[in-house]
Amino acid sequence: MSESMRIHHHFEIRWGMVIDIDKCTGCGACVVACQAENNIPPNPDPFDRMRDPHWLIVYKLSNHKKFPEHDTAYLPRPCMQCGNPSCASVCPVIATTKDEEGGIVSQIYPRCIGCRYCMAACPYHSRVFNWFDPVWPEGMDKTLTPFVSTRPRGVVEKCTFCHHRWQIAKEEARKRGENPMHLDEQAYIPACAEVCPTGAIHFGDLHNPEHIVHKLARSPYAFRILENLGTEPQVYYLSRRDWVRKQGDNHFRQEEKKNS
Amino acid sequence: MPDTQFIPEGVRRCPFSQFLIWIGFLGLILLWGLIAAALIWYKGLWVTGLDNYFGFGLWIVFDLAVIALGAGAFFTGFLTYILRIDQLKNIINLAVVIGFLCYSGAMIILALDIGQPLRAWFGYWHPNVHSMLTEVIFCITCYLIILSIEFVPLILENRQLKKISLLDHLAHNFHIYMPLFAGVGTFLSFFHQGSLGGMYGVLFGRPFVFRDGFFIWPWTFFLFILSAIASGPVFTMLIAALIEKITGRKLVDFRVKALMGKISGFLLCIYLFFKILDTWAWATGTLPKMGFSFDEMFNRHYGQGLLWAELGLCGLLPALMLIIPKVRNTPGLLYSAAILTCIGVIINRFVFTVQALAIPVMPFDQWALYIPTWTEWATSLMVVAYSALVISLAYRYLPLFPQEKALQKP
Amino acid sequence: MSKKKKIGLLPFAAGFAAALVFGWNIFPQILYSNKGQPTTFSHTGHLNHTQKDLQDLDCVDCHYYRADGSFAGTPSLESCAECHNEPLTGVPSEQTFVSEYVKKDKQVPWNTYQGQPDNVYFSHIAHDTYECTECHQDMENADSLPPYYENKLTGYSRDIMKMHECERCHARENTSNACYLCHK
Amino acid sequence: MALDRRGFLMFLAGGAAGSVLTPTAWKLTDDISIWTQNWPWIPRIPTGALDEKPSVLKLGSAEYGLKIKRVNKQPITASGNPNHPLSLGGIDALGAASVQLMYSPSRIQQPMIKNDQGQFKPIAWSKALELLAGLLKPLQGQTDALACVSGDSTGSSREVFSKFLRAMGSPHVYLQPADGLAQNRVWNDLMQGQGRLGFDLENSDLLLVLEPDLLDTWGATVKNQKVFGRGKTELIYAGALQNSTAAVARSWLPIHPGSSGHLALALAYCLFKQGLEPRPVPKGFREYREFVRTHYTPDQAARKTGLSAQAIQNLAQKLQQASRPLIISGSTTGEGAPGFPFFAGLSLNLLLKRINTSGGITCLPGPETVLDPAGGPSIENSQDFCGYIQDCATGKIKSPEILFVHEANPAYALPDTRKTTDFFDTVPFTVNFSQFMDETAARSDLLLPNPYFLERLDDSFTPFGSAMNNYSLSLPVTQSGVDAKPTSDLLIALASTLDHDLGVRSYAELLRKKCRRLGADWGRLTSGETWTSGKTLSQSGLTLWNQPIASMCRAQMTGTPQATPGLVLEANRKTGSSRTGLPPFGLKAHLEEELSGALAAVRINRQTAEQMNVRNGQAVTLTTQAGSIQARILLDEGVVTNTVAVPTGFGHTALDMFSQNKGGNANSLLSLSCEPGSGLCSGTAFEVQVSIAS
Structure with missing residues (x-):
């Protein structure tokens, strides 16, 4: 990619997620918690990735080997909050940006005109x-949270790393008289990471050596999806299984072909 | 005929009743499209075939295609007013009308395509200067204004309007400044044709369309300009031929058409030279760098046949036909080559829009398939019908073809 | 011909004037409706309390930060009922307040002059160093509640702060104007 | 001055020019776009004070502590309670969806009675009680006239039911079948063990899981997941299906469905070969060893399990080398199985001296009971509800006149749906205390809705799987939005109408008494804390072989290796529990391949598909002796050859639109059969026919 197309930001804080695929059982607790937290409406029909709103979905990976050599793994996919987002620069109306400290890619529903150019740009289908x-079924709208506004039809939405939880954590820090920019590792955790029963989802500041994600992201087993494209995701994955890591990028497929 | 006094002097038109039947036919298509449009606005975009994988579909293909084919307007204007190729004056009026229709039609489609039409003006009020789409929005709007200004003097030349001295005077003045408008229009068109290509070329998350480039412009920026100016003239010429066929009257000298064909032919050669070069570089450089192979870009729905059709059957073949004088000067072959050229450009815009989104980028993702629904077809056809309607009215009541009178003389 | 032209200008002027009158005068009246407040409230009456032990009643006694740092805003019925469980003063409006809300355990549907849209996030505690009146109307010296105008089209208060005002101050103070700072 | 056309046009032109200088057009344009973010038909979000309240999930699945986030005291979201020993901050998909499930459109809004036309009509609480008392009065003292089935195995409500039925003279109190109950019955009745079984996964260094989905549905699932997540325990999974547990286990050992008992005994064989000798020697050890030696040579075992002899030997070696191995056996869904696999697994644990040791099986004292004489034999060890239905069907026991259904949906969830629903049709009057209009409620005659667990006070004593005894309160976090009354209180009131004294005046009093008996602190319990006790029961007289065990094991020998495709059921919490139906937010947690249109996917591997001549994505009909369901074929190499993996939790005909019209009920494929020796009744399926749906 030509250098001019990259938008470089430097943030003091870089919120990141490290998801340990070897610990994900695909139980779906994160997906459910995400919907409840972010006011994503339920749909009585079976889930349709093509039309249903969703911020976090779980992909089922296969090593494509025959029984009994078969292996399977689950890959939860939130928004990658790319360091170099392909979506933000294309938005014609500045409805999505990567301009806030922490590096979370914003998506502003009342600004979005629904042109869907960002969706065409995102290779992760995060949008x-x-x-x-x-x-919501009658009565169930009582469980709407105050955290995220409801979205009308015709706008694009995506995972925000539960950005509101950061806001809340900052308010709490201010109330305690602490520096809101120096939060405890536990002070701000997205809903999916909080509920994950196996602790597969880690969250924290990738720049902060005191945070576990700082270390995990540098693990030899860490990888990011589609690193070759230059999107620089802030979501990392961990797996000790070679075949899982290989499915993180197309680069490996190419190499495999060369080797064979 | 009740409308005799509006019809330009010295030309013959079909009976008013026959004209009404034609208009009525177009009206039915328009109505069908309007029903679809109302449904889309009322119910939402789920009545289309679009989905989370195909944010862009038939509409965007249609928009890109008509804008490419409508390039005949700016490019013919450029050749006529700036490069002073006088022969083209005989077809420039039609080129302007077609340009106007293509751009206004694209605007209508865009109003349907965006999820929040009531916020459409945000594109002007809150522009993101980094987005190629912003460039497109501004250029298209400005250029549509220019095209409207270019269209106005033609309207003012209507027999009845001309009688009003003020309007006549106005029309005359417009003509004097026409080169200026043509120049501005050329500049604007040049940029937005390019930025339409740029819209795709910058998508570094989509290996199928992503291209390196020059400064902020990916190669698609230039390829889209070239393909548009290569296909625009023959499209204008084809429409002229179609009108002749329908009305059964000679309207434009065949030499003018052949000239348009020649212009297109040479441009097409230049375009294809770069396009093939680009495709080669993409297949052997860009793709492997992003971890993909050429074969992975195609499947049974979106096959390599599309690529070969675009480059060969609808690219090299018509290019050759158009640059060989003997072929180009045979009407049947000229028109065939022109049709192939237009199809080639449409395929190009289609694969860039639809195939680009169908290809799985994540290794564990799957190919997707897009099938437009009737609402998308109806609204697209509505724009075609609207264009046919405006051209019919323009042909009937305005001096669209300066050569018409001369050509009717035996 | 010239006479005709003279007359021609008059309708133009009339239309021009009518549009001005409509646009500046009538249109706002159509657009906004004065909804008022569900019941009356006197800030001065509470702040200059006659009762001895309540004389040092302060703004923050009702408008306070919660333990988690969020701002309570308009006091809840429970806060009001702490004192006004029964009518205390004999003021008729207080009596209706007690009978209509306290006794029926119904929250008062106050209209918030600065009630921002759902998609806006605002942290009071982050703006703690500013005077309330920099953004809010001065209520400390108000004996009655000002009229509340609601935009019929948008449903928002006429008096809410618009985004450009937030942005202007943030720019002036050299604070980030990132979208996510204020949107949710 | 007359206004001519020109004048009018000029007026309009003036108006237009003037308008540009007024805010009208600009303001309207802006406001219209603001209106689009605020459409009146889009729900608003609340504002107000946030707080969190503890509670305990009680939906018929794993029970653990929850934190319910509220805004203005209205519950909005659920997360795990870090202070609860079975949650540790984790949650499963059902728990995460539990707040929204409270507002399911299928909630029963008030007491209802079925009229002659079979339609439910609202009835006042007082009328309903009066009616019920009138019906119960003449039945007093009749042994078989009244029966009760409950899905709550941890709450004190079962004490109330027990006491109530005893007062009425009936012993027929049953629990929904579940792995925990079956396991304890094998332990107590067959193996002469004391207490209830707990599993100390936390301190084990090697977990061998024989079929149950340890990380999605078995036991204290969330705690299991937490333990696994710490990564200190090696996990080996043996089963016919690569389920959630297998996906993350160190290795997956594919075995024929239902053959885990054989695998366990084959492992025992290998251990004996290496000279293993348990101390103290359990009763019947020699006979047991003889049986194993005769029937479980590696070759025989390989035939029975589908696993190679070498793989079995390797596994045995691994077990022997581990310092704190633990074997977990049971059913794939956690909803009950024959006694054989439990026995086989437990015997292996016994041989490896894993009883009452760190990282092994803990034998926990049973629940403290408050209401005498419910303190007698604990009801969970009595015969199960499936057996009762079987006995009623064969005429061994007279069918009840009145049946109480509490926190259970047996008409849907029991194996052999046809037989179960037939049973319900024979019961003249069914009283249902359900929250939801489920399949059983729809077949009932009187609905007396119990408040949802977030709306009532209840308790939870040591859910199955927990390594130590614990007690916590499920606290109400909101007022009931429907006209429901807590069932336990209702029964206490009903008893006094019938002149019986259950010993407490209210359920709250019962819980307080229980708390006192346990030595727990009521104040701390109500603040969401959990009482725990590490006390275990020492064992004496453990038995590995006796008459019932022998007949149970011998019965296994008669079965032939599978010739026709076998069936393996799978359960997921995102599909809800046997009691709830699909939680609204669980639907999006399903992969598209698992559920599309009205069909759920059944999985087979490529080889099986070729044998059956079916293709991926094809709609098929699965047929067994018991019934048939429609499904869609999904090719998955994570399924053992000649086996069909069928998901449970689908195929609801009642409940809400989230549950209806999705897949088929896997339970309807199972035939009810009672095991010789143990007497445990469970569902089995053989000879599954797969045919392409027309």
């Missing part, structure tokens, strides 16, 4: 369009 107005 979804609201094809329908959101509907």
Whole structure:
């Protein structure tokens, strides 16, 4: 990629996630917690990735070997909060940006005009369009959270790393008279990472050596999805299984072909 | 005929009743499209075939195609007013009308395509200067204004309007400044044709369309300009031929058409030279660098046949036909080559829009398939019908073809 | 011909004037409705309390930060009922307040002059160093509640701060204007 | 001055020019775009004070502590309670969806009674109680006239039910079948063990899981996941299906469905070969060893399990080398199995001296009971509900006149759906205390809704799987949005109408008494803390072989290796529990391949597909002796050859739109059969036919 197309930001804090695939059982608790936390409406129909709003989904990976050599793994996929997001620069109306400390890619629903250019730009399918107005069954709308506004049809949305939880953590720090920019590792954790029963999802500041993600992201077993594209995701994955790591990027497929 | 006094002097038009039937036919298509449009606005975009994988579909293909083919307007204007190729004056009016229709049609489609049409003006009020789409929005809008200005003097030349001295005077003045408008239009068009290509070329998350480039412009920026100016003239010429066929009257000298074909032919050669070079570099350089192989870009729905059709059957073949004088001067072959050229550009815009989104980028993702629904077809056809309607009216009531009178004389 | 032209200008002027009058005068009246407040409230009455032990009643006694640092905003019914469980003063509006809300355990549906849209996040505690009146109307000296105008189209208060005002101050103070600072 | 056309046009032009200088157009344009973010038909979000309240999940699945986040005291989201020993901050998909499930459209809004036309009509609580008392009165003292099935095996409500039924003269109190109950019955009745079994996964260094989905549905699932997540325990999974546990286990050992008992005994064989000798020697050890030696040579075992003799020997070696191995056996869904696999697994643990040691099996004292004489034999060890249905069907026991259904949906969840629903049709009057209009409620005659667990006070004593005894309160976090009354209180009131004294005046009093008996602190319990006790029961007289065990094991020998495709059921918490139906937010946690359209996927591997001549994505009908369901074929190499993996939790015909019209009920494929020796009744399926759906 030509250098001019990269947008470089430097942030003091770089919120990041490290997901240990070898610990993910695909139980779906993160997906459920994400929907509840972020006011993503339920749909009585079976899940349709093409039309249903979703911020976090779990992919099932296969090593493509025959029984009994077969192996399977689960890969939860939030928004990658790319260091060099392919989505933000293309938005014609500045509805999505990567301009805030922490490096979370923002998505502003009342600004979005629904052109879907960002969706075309994102190779992770992290962005979804609201094809329908959101509907909760009668009474269930009482469980709407105050954290995220409901989105009308016609706008794009995506995972925010539960950005509101950072806001809340900063308020709490201010109330305690602490520096809101120096939070405890536990002060700000997205809903998916908080509920994960096996602790597969780690979260923290990738720049802060005191945070576990700082270390995990540098593990020899760490990889990011589609690193070859230059998106520089802030979501890392861990797996000790070679075949899983190879499925993180197309680079390996190419090499495999060369070797064979 | 009740509308005789509006019809340009010295030309013959079909009976008013026959004209009404034609208009009525177009009206039905328009109505069908309007129903679809109302449905889309009322119910939302889920009534289309678009989904989270295919944020862009038929509409964007349609928009890109008509804008490419509408390039005949700016490029013919450029050749006529700036390079002073006088022969083209005989077809420039039609080129302007077609340009106007292509751009206004694209705008109508865009109003349907965006999820929040009531916020459409955000594109002007909150522009993101880094986005190629912003460049497109501004250029298209400005250029549509220019095209409207270019269209106005033609309207003012209507027999009845001309009687009003003020309007006549106005029309005359417009003509004087036409080179200026043509120049500005050329500049604007040049940029937005390019930025439409740039829109895709910058998508570094989509290996199929991503291209390196020059400064902030990926190679697709230049390729889209070239392909547009290569196909625009023959499209204009084809429409002229189509009108002749329908009305059964000679309207434009065949030499003018052949000239348009020649212009297109040479441009097409230049375009293909770079396009093939680009495709080669992409297949052997860009793709492997991103971890992909050429074969992975195609499947049974979006096959390599599309690529070979685009480059060979609808690229090299018509290019050759158009630059060989003997072939180009045979009407049947000229028109065939022109049609192939237009199809080639449409395929190009289609694969860049749809195939680009169908290809799995994540290794564990899967190919997706896009099938437009009737609402998308209806609204696209609505724009075609709207264009046919405007051209029909323009042909009937405006001096669209300066040569018409001369050509009717035996 | 010239006479005709003279007359021609008059309708133009009339139309021009009518548009001005409509746009500046009538249109706002159509756009906003004065919704007022569900019940009356006197800030001065509470702050200059006659009762001895309540004389040092302060703004923050009702408008306080919660333990988690969020701002409580308009006091809840429970806060009001701490004192006004029964009518204390004999003021008729207080009596209706007690009978209509306290006794029925119904929250008062106060209209918030600065009630921002759902998609806006605002942290009071982050703006703690500023005077309330930099953004809010001065209520400390108000005996009654000002009228509340609601935009019929958007449903928002007429008096809310618009985004460009937030941005202007943030720019002036050299604070980030990142979208996510204020949107959710 | 007359206004001519020109004048009018000029007026309009003036108006247009003037408008540009007023805010009208600009303001309207802006406001319209603001209106689009605020459409009146889009729900608003709340504002207000946030707080968190502890509770305990009680939905018929793993029970653990929750933290319920509230805004203005309205519950909004659930997460795990870090202070609860079975959650440690973790949560499963069902728990995470539990707040929203409270607002399921299938909630029963008020007491209802079925009229002659079979439609439910609202009825006042007082009328309903009066009616019920009237029906119960003449049945007093009749042994078989009243029966009760409950899905709550940890709450004190079962004491209330027990006491109530005893007062009425009926012994027929049953629990929904579950792995925990079956395991304890094998332990107590067959092996002469004391207490209830706990599993100290935390301190084990090698976990051999024989079929149960340890990390999704078995035992204290969330705690299991937490333990696994710490990465200190090696996990080996043996089963017919690469399920959640297998996906993350160090290795997956594919075995024929239902053959885990054979594998366990084959491992015992290998251990004996290496000279293993348990101390003290359990009763019947020699006979047991003889049986194993005769029937479980590696070659025989390989035939029975589908695993190679070498693999079995390697595994045995691994077990022997581990310092704190633990074998977990049970069913793939956690909802009950024959006694054989439990026995086989437990015997292996016994041989490896894993009883009452760190990282082994703990024998926990049973629950303290408050209501005498419910303190007698604990009801969970009595016969299970499946057996009761079987006995009623064969006429061994007279069918009840009145059946109480509490926190259970047997008409859907029991194996052999046809037989179960037939049973329900024979019961003249069914009283249902369900929260949801589920399949059983729809077949009931009187609905007396119990509040949802987040709306009532309840308790939870040592859910199955927990290594130590614990007691916590499920606290109400909101007022009930429907006209429901807590069932336990209702029964206490009903008893006094019938002139019986259950010993407490309210359920709260019962819980307080229980708390006192345990020596727990009520104040700390109500603040969300958990009482725990590490006390275990020492064992004497453990038995490895006796008459019932012998007949149970011998019965296994008659079965032939599978000739026709076998069936393996899988369960997921994102599909809910046997009691809830699909939670609204669970649907999006399903992969698209698992559920599409009205069909759920059944998985087979490529080789099986070729044998059956079916293709990926094809709609098929699965048929067994018991029934048939529609499904879609999904090729998955993570399934043993000649085996069909069928998901449970689908195929609801009642409940809400989230549960309905999705897949088929796997339970309807199972035939109910009772095991010789143990007497445990469970569902089995053989001879599954797969045919392409027309």
